[in-house]
Amino acid sequence: MKKLLVAVAMLVGANMASASDISLWEKSTLNEILTRGELQVCLEAGYMPFEMRNKKGRIVGFDVDVAKEMAKAMGVKLDLRNTAWDGIIPALLTAKCDIIMSGMTVTAERNLKVNFADPYIVVGQTILLRPGLEGKVSSYKDLNDPQYKVTAKLGTTSDFATKKYLGKATINLFETESEGALEVINGNADAFVYDLPFNAIYSSQNKGKVVHLDQSFTYEPLGWAIRKGDPDFLNFLNNFLAQIKGDGTYDKYYQKWFGSDDWIGDVQ
Template identity: 60%
Template sequence: MKRIITLVAVLSLLLCAAMSAQAADIELAKTSTLEQIVQRGTLRVGLEAGYMPFEMTDKKGNIVGFDVDMVREMAKAMGVKLELVNTAWDGIIPGLLSGKYDIIASGMTINQERNLKVNFASPYIIVGQTALIAKKSADKIKSWKDLNQPGIVITSKLGTTGEQAAKRLFPKATYKSFEMEDQAMLETMNGKSDATVYDLPMTSIFYSQHGKDAGMVFLDEPFTYEPLGWAINKGDPDFLNWLNNFIVQIKNDGRYERIYNKWFGSNDWYANIQ
C-alpha cells in the first residue's frame, strides 16, 4: 500500500513538473521575436547595402541583392511586410541588440566572436577569403601564402573577416583598412598596395568588372572557410527553429536555386547597380 502511495506521489510530482515546463515554454513563445513580428505585421531586417551581390543599391535607389530576395521570401512565408534597415557595418550587431531590427541578413560570416553576442541560424551559403593582386606585384605573389612577407601591403574592409584573415594569416605584411571594400580594391588596382583580401564572390565581381583590364591577378581559390548566417538575439529558440526550418524548405523547393542563379549565375544585374 505504501508503495502505491509513493508511486502516486512521484507521478503527481512528475505531472506537475511537466505542466510547469509546458507553461514556461508557452510564456517563452509569447516573448519570441517571431511572435512580435507576426503581431506587428512587419519583418525588420538589418543590413549594409554595399556588399555585392548580397545587398546593394540599384540606380533607382532600391536595395536589392541575394540577401534581399531571401528575406523577401522569409517575410512572405510569415505573411508580413518587409522593412529593410540600412545600417553601417560597425554598428550592425549593436543595432540588433538594441531592438532596431529583428534579424541581420547582410552576408555575415558566422564566427566565435560574433556568436558570443548573437545566435546564428544554420548557414545559408558558404564563402571564403580570396586575394586580388596588383599588376606590379604579380611576379612576386603567386599564392596567398606569398602575402606573408615584409614589404607587402594588404588592404581590406574595416571590421570584416577579410581584415581578420589578413591580420591573422599575414602578420609579416603591412595592413591598411578602408571603410568600404571597393576603396580597398581600388587601392590595389591603382598600385598603392600589393593585394586586397576579401570575400568571394565580391572579389570575383570586381575582377571581372575592373581588375582584369587593369592587369590584376585574381587568386580565386578561397583560403578560409566562411559560412554565412542570419543573426538574431540570444534566448529565442522559437525564432531560431523557424529560421532553420525555413532554410531547409527553401533549399528543397526550388526557391533558393532560383534566387542563387539570379545573383550568382551571371552578372546581368550589374548594369542596374549604381
Template identity: 50%
Template sequence: MKRVLAFIVVILFSITAAFAGMTDDAVKRGTLRVGLTPTYMPFEMTNKQGEIIGFEVDIVRAMAKALGVKLELIPTSYDGIIPGLLTGKFDMIASGMTINQSRNLRVNFTDLFVTTGQTLLIRKDLADEIKSYKDLNNEKYKITSQIGTTGEFIAKKYMSKAKYYGYNSEAEAILEVVNHKADAFIFDESYNIVALQRLGNKKLIHLDKLITAEPIAFAVRKEDYDSINWINNFLTQIKNDGTYDRIYNKWFKRTDWLKDME
C-alpha cells in the same frame, strides 16, 4: 492560494514575454526588420534606383512572405551591425556574415545557407612576385579590406608582417589597390569575382585559390532558439521546393543584374 496562483501566472507570462523570439515579434508587429550592410555584391547592394537588392535580400523577402509580414531593410555599417542587433535596432542580421567563434559568443547563428571563402585581388604589375597570400606576408606590402570582416581577420592573422588598412566599404578598399596606393585587397570570393569586373579597371588580377572556407548564416539574438528553429525549417523548405536554386542562380550564375548597378 488564489493570490499565489495569480502571482505564478503573472511571472510565467512575464517570462514568456521576455523570451518572445524574433519571429513572434515580427508577426505581432507585422514587419520583419533585417539589418544589413548593402555594399557586398551579390549578397546585398544598392542599385541605380536606390533600392537594396541581392541574394540575401531575396531570401529574407521570401522569409517575410512565409511569415505573412512586410520586410523592412535597415542599412547599417558592418562594424555596428552586431551592436545594432543586440540593442533591438532590428530583428536579425542578413549581411554575408561568416560563422565564427567570437561572433557566436555574442549572437546565435542559423544553419549555414551558402559557403564562400577569402581570395585576393592584387595589382596586375605584381603578378610575377605574388602567387599566393603567403607571398604577401612581407612588410613591404600594403593590404586592404573592409573593417570588421573576415578579410581583416585573415590579413592580420596570416599576413601579419604586411601593413593592413581597413575601410568602411569594400569599394574604397579596392580602389586603393586600383590607384596603386596599396598592393592587395582581401575579401570573399563571390564579391571579388564581381568587383574585378566592375571596379578593377583592368588593373587587377584575381588570385582565386581559396584561403579559407567560410559558412555564411543569418544571426539572431542569444537564447532565441524558436526563431532559429523556424528559420532553419524555412531554409530546408526553400531548398526542397526550388526557391533557393532560383534565387542562387539569379545572383551567382547570371550577370544581367550588373546593368542596374551604379
C-alpha cells in the same frame, strides 16, 4: 496515497512546463514579428551580390530576395534597415532589428554574442592583386612580406584573415570594401583581401585594373544572426532554409545572383 501525490506532482509539473513554454513564445522575436506584421532586417548595402543599391537607390541582392521570401512565408511586410557594419551586431542586440541577413561569417567570437541559424552558403577570402605583380605573386603566402601593402575591410573576416596570414605586410583597413579595392586600382596598395563573391564581381567590372587570385585560403560559412535565448525563431529559420533549398527557391536566387552577371549593369 503515494500514487495520488505522484499524479498531483506530475500534473503540477506539466502545468509549469506549459506555462514556461507560453512565456518563451511570448518573448520570442518570431512572435513579435507576427504581432507587429513586419520583419525588420539589418544589413549593410555594399557587399555584392548579397546586398547593394541599384541605380534607383533600392537595396537588392541575394540576401534581399531571400529576406523577401522569408517575410512572405511569415505573412508579414519586410523592412530593410541599412546599418554600418561596425554597428550591426549592437543594432541587433538592442532590438533595432529582428535578424542580421548580411553575408555574415559565422565565427566563434561572434557566436558568443549572437546565435546563428544553419549556414546558407560557404565562401572564403581571395585576393585582388595589382597587375604589375601578376606572376610574381601567386598566393596569399607571397604577400606575407614587409615590402607589400595590403588592404582589407575593417571589422570583417578579411581584417582578421589579413592580420593572421599576412601579418608581415603593411596592412591598411578601410570602412568599405570598395575603398579598399580602389586603393589597388589607384596604385596605393599591392593587394586587397576580401570575400570571393565580391572579388570575383569586382574583378570582372575592372578587367585589366586588377588580377583576381581566386583560390580561397579560408573557410567561411555565412549565417543569419539572431539574439540569444530564442529557440522558436531559430527553429523557424533552420526549417525555412531547409524548405527553400529543397523546393528550388534557393537555387533560383543563387543562379540569379551568382550564376549570372546580367544584374551588374543595374547596380551603382
